Amino acid sequence: MQLWPGAFSVLLIVVNYTWTRVSATPPINPKCKVVQKTAQYSGCELRSVPSELPEETEELFLNNNRIEFLINSSFAPYSYLKKLSCSGNRMTSLHSNVFSKNSQLHTLNLGNNLLYTHYKQTAQALSALTSLRNLDVSGNVLTEDMAALFVQNLTNLEILSLSHNILMRLDESVFSRLHSLRELNLERNLLYEIEEDAFHGLANLQVLNIAFNQLPCIVDFHLTSVVHLNLSHNAIEWFLSSQNQEEAFQLETLDLSVNRLLFFPLLPHHSHIKNLLLSGNQLAFRETTENGSSSKSSSMLQFVFLNGTVINISSTYLWEETLQRDISSLNVLDMTYNCLTHLPKGFIKKMTALTGLLLGHNTLESLDFIPSEIPVSLQDLDLSDNDLSNLKQSFPDLPPHLQVFNLSLNGLQHFPRQIFSGLSKIKLVDLSFNHLGICSFNDKNSTNCVAWNDINSLQFLYLRGCDLKEIPTNAFSGSPIAHLELSDNQGILLPKSSLQGLSQTLVYLGLRNTSFTDVDFSVFQKLKFLDISVNCLTQIPNSVLRIHLSQLNLRDNKLTAIDLTQTKVLSRKVNAVLLGGNPFNCCSLDWWHFLQRQNSTCILDRTDVKCIHSTLNQGDIHVDLFLSSHCNKRDGESIWLYVLLFLPICLTFVCAGVVFILSFNPRLLPRFIKRRCRSSVPY
Known part of the structure; x- marks a missing residue:
């Protein structure tokens, strides 16, 4: 075949063009795709916004790429864009007109970038998004002044996240124009002060999260529209609501867990609070007399504000005010991990709608309230890890609707035998690490054991570390227990008849650290x-x-x-x-x-x-x-050991054979020597 020079040149041009096209095309990442009107380009190692997307794209995800800035033409082709997420990049700035063509954008996520670097330019770019409803600028090392500049023109904003920044102090200038704001996230900043008017004008604010900051106290709380308030993991010693607020508070959930509270929070007069979370504080109730007044001498509590203002409040007045507040709407009260030694008389009785009372990990020594004080609605009662070892048989009758009862880690030795027999809805009981046995049919009056038969609703039973030695015959008959924990009962005996009633219901069985013997597990067909x-x-x-x-x-x-x-x-x-x-x-x-x-x-x-x-x-x-070869190597070494052992025996047999042959043929040796020496020696 003969090629003309011209044709050969054309062929080279075509081959070169094809190779250039192939080499210039980046490899297709399966994570980078467009589905209907959503473009998913997260984690695609991009350094700029892709320009080949469909014009009708409404949602664009560019998270975790290598984009360092957004230029004015980045989103110009996508005028229908409604949702944009660019979190986890390296962006230091947004050009001032980058969103000039995106008037429909309502959700913007710019979290975990470096927008503090050129924050003024970025603030100018955000000011064009007058229709923005949801903005996330968390993790950008922003101060309160930078944050105020970012949101100054976003009057329609409804959800704002400023978490993981370095905000230290809030005043009225930061959020003054956000009249439509419903949710505000300020967690994990460095906030140590919030001025009285910092949230003035946020009449629609319903969810406020200020967890993981450095707030020392909350005084004159007056945010009537807030429904969920999270103040956990601060340094709060006092929570005092406004005394002169006539408007009803909408507060339903107040989380003050892991703070330094010394007193029960002073809640609003008119509230609808349902969940009060006070776990991990230093709460302790003051002893009261029969008429409800404090038995200790009154002392003055001094509140010193950063601006120099000083307020003195009597501790007796504060305590009486606390007990007089309306908490009838409360559903869940969590006071675990505090310093409680007792509960004031009448305190629980006021919580008529209470369903969960969590008092675990305190130092309660007794329960002095009478049965009529326990709310009938109570479903979850946690008294674990206290000092209730002297609990008498006069323990108040449990509420009829109780479903979860935790008395573990108390060292109990005396307990009403039939305490659970009248509970028709009890589902879970935890008596672990007490000294209570399991009653048999013959134990009619014993107070150091509990009867577990014929509790029709019981499903979960925890008896860890109760020093159980033997499970009586038919101990659980009539109780449909699905989860039975018997671990840490050393040497426990489980005769076949003891768990016979659970053969059709048991799903979980714990026998950890029991040294059990002779248990036939095959009878539990649902295990x-x-x-x-x-x-x-x-x-x-x-x-x-x-x-x-x-x-x-x-x-x-x-x-x-x-x-x-x-x-x-x-x-x-x-x-x-x-x-x-x-x-x-x-x-x-x-x-x-x-x-x-x-x-x-x-x-x-x-x-x-x-x-x-x-x-x-x-x-x-x-x-x-x-490596299995290690085992083979060990076998080879043992063979050589046997050879060394048998070698002396073999040599003994060889020597014996030589002596035997020479004894029957004495001339053989002189001939052998003569042949080897080849000459005779004269004498």
Whole structure:
């Protein structure tokens, strides 16, 4: 074939153009795609806004790319854009007219960038978005002055997030023009002061989050429109609502957990509060006399404001005002992890709508309230980790609608035997780490045990660490318990008849650290979760492999290997297993390799499964990293050991044979010597 020079040149041009097109086309990232009117371009290593998108695009996601700035022409082709997210980039600025063509944009996320660098230029770009409803500029190292500049013209803004910035002090100039704002997120800043008029004009504000800041107190709280207020993880010692506010407060959820509260918060006179979260403070009630007044001498509390203003309030007045506030609408009261030693008389009685009372992790020594004080509506009662060891038999009758009752970690020794028999809705009871036994039918008047039969609604029962020695016959008959926790009861005896009533209901059984013996698990046909960890098992009980389990916990036992026959059954009947903490033999891992090949049983703690090799001085070795050649090398060394042992015996037999031959043929030796020497020596 002959090519003309002209044709050859044309061919080179075509090949070069094709190669240039192919090499210039970037590889297609499967994460970068357009679905209907939404363009998903997050994590695509972009350095600029893509220009080839459809003009009718309404939602554009550019999160976690490498975009450093947005120029004026970036979004000009997308006039229908309504939602834009550019969080997690490296943006330092937005050009002043970048959104000039995007009048329909209502949601903008610019979080986790570096917009503090050229904040004035960025503020000018944002001022064009007069229709913006939702703005997120969190994580941009913004001060309060920068934030005020960002939102000064966004009068239609409804949701604003300024979290993870460095705001320190708020005054009325920051949010003064945001009359439509409904949600404001200020968490994880450095706020230490909020002036009285800082939120003046935010008549529609309903959700306010100021968690994880440095606020020392809240005095004269008067935000009547706020429904959910989160003030957790600050340094608040006092929460005092406005005394002269006549308008009803809409506050429903007040979160003051993990602060430094010394007194119960002084709530608004007219409120609809439903959830009051006070966990992790230093709350302690003052003792009161029969008429309700403080038994201790009055002391003055002095409030010193940063502007120099000083207010003195009597502690007696403050306490009496606290007890007189209307809290009848309260549904959940969480006072866990405080310093409570008692509850004032009449305090609980005022909470007529209470469904959850959480008093765990305090120092309560007694419950002095009478049965009529407990709200009938109460469903969840948590008294765990207190000092109620001397709880008498006159314990008040539990409310009829109680569903969850936690008395764990109290050291109880005396308890009403039939306390749960009259509760028709009780679902969960936790008496762990007390000293209460399980009553049998013969225990009619005992006060150191609890009867668990015929509680028709009971589903979850926790009896960890109760020093139980034996479960009586038919101890749970008539109670449809699905979750039974008996762990940390060393040496507990479980006769077949003791759990017979749970054969058709039990789903979870915990026997961790019990040293149990002779338990037939096959009777529990609905059992799905079994914890027999921290025992001294050298093999898996055969009855375990007669049922289908979702999870089997065998951690921290004495298993050195698993029988291959059991392994085959295990792979068929157990979906997930925990095996860490067992001293498996590195040279007996056939069962492990079988499980890996089958891939039907998930080993949840695979990284913790290790084995021991007798000759390798490496401690525990991860089973996946162990080389089977180490076992072969050990076998080869044992063969040489046997050779060395048998060598002297072999040499003995050879010498004996030589002597035997020479004794029957004495001329053989002189002829042999003569032949070897080849000459005679004269005497």
